[in-house]
Amino acid sequence: MSRPLRVALVAGEASGDILGAGLMQALKEKHPQVEFVGVGGPRMEAEGMQSYFPMERLAVMGLVEVLGRLPELLSRRKRLIRTLIEQKPDVFIGIDAPDFNLGLEFKLRKAGIKTVHYVSPSVWAWRQRRVLKIREACDLMLCLFPFEARFYLDHQVPVRFVGHPLANTIPLQADQLAARELLGLEADAPVVALMPGSRGGEVARLGELFLDAAERLRAMRPGVQFVLPCATPERRAQLEQMLAGRNLPLRLLNGQSHEALAACDAVLIASGTATLEALLYKRPMVVAYRVAPLTYRILSRLVKSPYISLPNLLAERLLVPELIQDAATPEALAQTLSPLLEEGAVLQTAGFDVIHRALRRDASEQAAEAVLGLAAGA
Structure with missing residues (x-):
């Protein structure tokens, strides 16, 4: 690809920011004419992300704890859907944060935008019927671990096991x-x-x-x-x-x-x-x-x-x-x-x-x- 490429990404917490920054760096090396939009943290911003709002607004844990933040999260996702459909990126990548990103990916894919989910949710461990939503929401699942890829292949979801970036960053024997x-x-x-x-x-x-x-x-x-x-x-x-x-x-x-x-x-x-x-x-x-x-x-x-x-x-x-x-x-x-x-x-x-x-x-x-x-x- 030699034409300019627009990639949208959304990360929800620090670990996603690290993964997103590594992916953005690799994309720039393979395709120098690339523009990034979406939501990310300081590492993704350093790689060229124009974040629509602070990534920390998406960081929330627990089933009960999320309820107090639900109106804000739904409102932000609705605005993001509208903005990204207007921006028309060549591909959207949701990094982890499945409760937020999968709904976003579903709407964007329906609007004709290709979607990737990077980091599998724990669908193999609980709420396994979510795999049906994942199949509808994303064109490709990128998995960090091999047991995840086996699960998606069994459920007819396009998947690629990429390994984990930290496995290359961290030496086999630390000093x-x-x-x-x-x-x-x-x-x-x-x-x-x-x-x-x-x-x-x-x-x-x-x-x-x-x-x-x-x-x-x-x-x-x-x-x-x-x-x-x-x-x-x-x-x-x-x-x-x-x-x-x-x-x-x-x-x-x-x-x-x-x-x-x-x-x-x-x-x-x-x-x-x-x-x-x-x-x-x-x-x-x-x-x-x-x-x-x-x-x-x-x-x-x-x-x-x-x-x-x-x-x-x-x-x-x-x-x-x-x-x-x-x-x-x-x-x-x-x-x-x-x-x-x-x-x-x-x-x-x-x-x-x-x-x-x-x-x-x-x-x-x-x-x-x-x-x-x-x-x-x-």
């Missing part, structure tokens, strides 16, 4: 000593990373729990140190309040989640995208999560998968411990985490290496190739 030197940590002391999530709601539910677990782990292993990467200044202030009155050898970091993972020996981590990052850094982990009680009751009836964490889904077996809702107590987390500071981590890390190599597929390049093929009518 732990260099990371510790960078963060000013002792070279030979046991270090545990605490990662209670990037959203305010996640930190509110998991922050105190993780700190309580850290105190219990320190009582079991007096020499242990902790690092906690803060996604934003707001999350740092939130955690500083939780730390008041505690005597923990803990260092709050401004961002630097990858440095924390490279430096640590084990991770206590919220279920989500960060578990994949911990896997790629080959750091043994304990996964924990809590949501609003009503949200949990609803989800527990709907979810069909036996696992919630990406490492276990990718391994298709119980590779890492999952402590969910009432099972996630400080005592249980500390007791489960402690053996991972010794030889108990070997089985986890061996499994992580196999998965890492399987996901190394130059995802942004493959995604860009698939998008350009669709835009060109291939």
